[in-house]
Amino acid sequence: MSISDIDGEIASHQLYADPLRMHAVFDRLRREDPLHWTQAPGHPPFWAVSKHADVVEVGRHPDVFVAAPKTFLLDDEDLRVRIAETAATGGKLVRTMIHMDDPDHRKYRGLTQSFFMPANIKRLETIIQDRARALVGRMLERADGCEFCNEIAVWFPLQIIMTLLAVPEKDHAYLLKLTQQFLAPKDATLKRDGPEAQGKGAVAREYFTYFGKMLAERRAAPLADDLGSLIAHAQVDGKPLETMEAVSYYVILATAGHDTTSSSMGSGLYNLLRQPGELERLRARPELMASAVEEMFRHGSPVKHFVRTATRDYELRGKTIRAGDEVALMYHCANFDEEVFDDPRAFRVDRAPNRQIAFGFGVHACLGQNLARSSMRAFFTELLARTAHIELMGEPAFIASNQVGGLKALQVRTTPLAASATDAQPAGAAA
Numbered sequence: 001m002s003i004s005d006i007d008g009e010i011a012s013h014q015l016y017a018d019p020l021r022m023h024a025v026f027d028r029l030r031r032e033d034p035l036h037w038t039q040a041p042g043h044p045p046f047w048a049v050s051k052h053a054d055v056v057e058v059g060r061h062p063d064v065f066v067a068a069p070k071t072f073l074l075d076d077e078d079l080r081v082r083i084a085e086t087a088a089t090g091g092k093l094v095r096t097m098i099h100m101d102d103p104d105h106r107k108y109r110g111l112t113q114s115f116f117m118p119a120n121i122k123r124l125e126t127i128i129q130d131r132a133r134a135l136v137g138r139m140l141e142r143a144d145g146c147e148f149c150n151e152i153a154v155w156f157p158l159q160i161i162m163t164l165l166a167v168p169e170k171d172h173a174y175l176l177k178l179t180q181q182f183l184a185p186k187d188a189t190l191k192r193d194g195p196e197a198q199g200k201g202a203v204a205r206e207y208f209t210y211f212g213k214m215l216a217e218r219r220a221a222p223l224a225d226d227l228g229s230l231i232a233h234a235q236v237d238g239k240p241l242e243t244m245e246a247v248s249y250y251v252i253l254a255t256a257g258h259d260t261t262s263s264s265m266g267s268g269l270y271n272l273l274r275q276p277g278e279l280e281r282l283r284a285r286p287e288l289m290a291s292a293v294e295e296m297f298r299h300g301s302p303v304k305h306f307v308r309t310a311t312r313d314y315e316l317r318g319k320t321i322r323a324g325d326e327v328a329l330m331y332h333c334a335n336f337d338e339e340v341f342d343d344p345r346a347f348r349v350d351r352a353p354n355r356q357i358a359f360g361f362g363v364h365a366c367l368g369q370n371l372a373r374s375s376m377r378a379f380f381t382e383l384l385a386r387t388a389h390i391e392l393m394g395e396p397a398f399i400a401s402n403q404v405g406g407l408k409a410l411q412v413r414t415t416p417l418a419a420s421a422t423d424a425q426p427a428g429a430a431a
């Protein structure tokens with residue numbers, strides 16, 4: 001059976017700005033042709049892997065399905081720009097662990113792996129809670145309401161990651177803008193304007209200028225305990241990282257962590273507000289916070305897909321993926337697989353089990369997932385502890401990106417707990 005009439009949509013960025021349509025496409029894909037050879041106009045063909053079990057199977061075979069040379073889908077125009085940028089930079093654009101395969105991948109990931117382990121994340125709780133407290137305070141000051149995504153959510157993970165990298169506060173807004181341009185190059189309001197709007201090259205060059213300077217400073221005078229100094233003085237095969245690799249490391253940490261977490265905050269809050277029963281259940285049973293946050297990751301699935309390339313022929317779901325074929329791991333779609341999740345469109349704060357794969361699966365599974373979990377739990381615990389009421393004011397808007405997306409705007413109004421009640425239960429007490 002052919003479902004080629006939706007091939008253009010499967011490959012598009014715009015699909016993700018319209019969640020109803022997106023789910024209609026996802027449902028057809030999983031039902032009618034779960035491993036689908038997608039041939040969209042103006043786009044190189046690729047396998048769309050839409051089922052949870054198949055995404056996991058591909059993730060289990062990193063020797064067959066490799067990350068190099070392509071991590072995201074690129075249309076013909078993107079490829080033209082990429083080839084021009086590669087020629088202009090001598091192939092030295094950005095190279096991070098996400099673009100690597102073993103043995104390099106293991107070596108580079110290993111440099112910061114222990115920093116992101118739960119024991120170390122626990123050490124960062126004070127930073128996380130301070131930031132959560134300040135931002136919830138900012139929401140409460142706005143008696144007329146606020147636009148949650150841009151006024152609150154984007155700042156929370158940004159401030160945490162920048163604090164870990166020891167980037168000064170005055171530069172946070174600049175790095176936020178660069179990151180948004182990097183991750184949503186096709187979204188009309190977020191993308192870069194002007195003659196360098198196409199591709200990621202111009203944004204990557206700005207990152208390199210900024211982080212190149214920071215690298216030199218950390219090499220000359222390391223700070224105590226920050227990730228920036230750790231990377232500046234790390235060694236691979238007994239040698240310090242080349243400038244390109246060290247700066248790329250800063251770029252991946254700066255970009256991977258914040259749009260993903262802020263997007264999960266936006267969709268998480270939206271889901272609580274459009275299903276007030278779930279919000280009240282969570283207020284009544286704060287011990288559900290951990291499972292509620294897993295459900296926020298599943299339902300929001302900010303990372304829409306990642307690409308792998310097959311190194312040899314491989315049989316999957318009765319079809320042959322040929323050596324050299326591109327394979328798109330559709331994380332968002334797989335997180336709504338009805339064979340794994342009961343009533344997948346429903347948002348349930350107590351969903352258990354929840355085998356969500358919003359953080360990917362296998363050797364490239366998200367390095368920062370413990371930090372993301374801890375940040376989300378801290379923020380929503382603080383928010384619920386200090387508000388009597390949260391109100392949705394209008395419909396949200398969604399980002400047009402098939403890479404990292406989610407909510408772009410969410411207008412909400414909060415009513416603080418009465419002062420006496422707030423005094424009786426200080427913020428963070430329920431954490």
Ligand code: HEM
Binds near residue numbers: 366
């Ligand atoms: C809700 C929040 C987040 C989500 C949904 C998310 C999602 C993902 C996904 C799906 C991947 C796998 C990519 C692949 O398949 O190749 C990934 C990788 C990665 N993430 Fe996250 N991420 C989040 C937060 C963070 C944070 C807070 C950080 C750190 C500051 C981070 C750092 C990374 C890094 C370094 C990788 C590359 C791992 C590798 O290639 O070995 N992420 N993330």
